[in-house]
Amino acid sequence: MLGVIQTCFKETTLPELPEVEVVRRGLEATIVGRRLQRVIVRAPRLRFPLASDLDLSMAGTRLVGVSRRSKYLLLDFASQSAADDRAGTLLVHLGMSGTLRFEPAAPPPGRHDHVDLVFEHGTLRFRDPRRFGAVLWHPAHDGPIAEHPLFARLGVEPLSAAFDGDALYAATRGRKVSIKQFLLAGTGVVGVGNIYASESLFRSGIRPSVAAGRISRERCQRLAEAIRATLSESIAHGGTTLRDFFGSDGQGGYFQNECLVYGREGEPCRNCAAPIRMIRQQQRATFYCPNCQR
Numbered sequence: 657m658l659g660v661i662q663t664c665f666k667e668t669t670l671p672e673l674p675e676v677e678v679v680r681r682g683l684e685a686t687i688v689g690r691r692l693q694r695v696i697v698r699a700p701r702l703r704f705p706l707a708s709d710l711d712l713s714m715a716g717t718r719l720v721g722v723s724r725r726s727k728y729l730l731l732d733f734a735s736q737s738a739a740d741d742r743a744g745t746l747l748v749h750l751g752m753s754g755t756l757r758f759e760p761a762a763p764p765p766g767r768h769d770h771v772d773l774v775f776e777h778g779t780l781r782f783r784d785p786r787r788f789g790a791v792l793w794h795p796a797h798d799g800p801i802a803e804h805p806l807f808a809r810l811g812v813e814p815l816s817a818a819f820d821g822d823a824l825y826a827a828t829r830g831r832k833v834s835i836k837q838f839l840l841a842g843t844g845v846v847g848v849g850n851i852y853a854s855e856s857l858f859r860s861g862i863r864p865s866v867a868a869g870r871i872s873r874e875r876c877q878r879l880a881e882a883i884r885a886t887l888s889e890s891i892a893h894g895g896t897t898l899r900d901f902f903g904s905d906g907q908g909g910y911f912q913n914e915c916l917v918y919g920r921e922g923e924p925c926r927n928c929a930a931p932i933r934m935i936r937q938q939q940r941a942t943f944y945c946p947n948c949q950r
């Protein structure tokens with residue numbers, strides 16, 4: 657029911673920020689408020705080892721909210737009574753191939769179905785063939801989730817009020833790395849993956865190889881707006897795909913026909929008709945128009 661969307665592109669089938677946000681919205685609309693009955697862990701090791709006592713830590717708590725930090729889903733669980741001090745946050749990262757699906761009547765697990773959160777009236781199942789995903793329990797008494805070490809070096813959220821042209825300008829000063837690599841690194845702003853970096857740079861007319869620190873304030877303004885627009889549109893499409901694939905395995909052609917430059921090497925620029933170029937930056941494909949992007 658809660659499908660997870662994968663892009664059509666082989667290189668980038670990993671879930672990016674828009675896909676994760678779509679899943680977050682789906683979870684929020686579907687299972688917040690439900691009581692967790694038990695946790696079944698079938699694979700003790702994903703990207704990190706899974707706690708063997710996850711069921712003891714969590715069973716009987718209630719899901720009270722789902723938020724997101726970068727590509728981590730944060731499922732907040734509250735205790736049921738004052739006598740029970742168990743509460744905390746389950747961090748879920750979909751890695752390269754993870755999906756979270758809510759099944760009102762879960763079928764028998766397949767070999768890649770590693771974790772089941774059994775709620776009243778349904779099961780939230782984590783499936784991850786390549787096992788680069790993560791499921792981590794963070795007890796509330798360990799401190800605020802925002803201070804978790806995984807989040808220590810992350811940049812600002814691109815869809816938050818804290819992200820704008822001024823913030824991008826400030827974060828890029830003195831940086832000699834290319835703007836494409838700066839975006840992918842996630843230390844200035846999180847969630848701008850490979851597709852979205854190429855698309856946003858095209859929309860703002862910025863050549864991906866330009867040193868981040870040499871981009872003017874005005875161009876940073878345009879780039880910040882392009883990033884927000886690209887991600888927002890993609891989330892809107894993901895939402896559409898989620899409805900389209902309701903009840904299926906969630907494999908979709910999401911964002912497929914919307915790319916302006918990504919995956920279009922040699923094809924005419926949609927703005928000026930010059931052939932789109934492809935270069936590799938740190939082993940990742942970058943697409944741009946040599947005419948429109950300076």
Ligand SMILES: [Zn+2]
Pocket residue numbers: 925926927928929930945946947948949
């Ligand atoms: Zn062009």
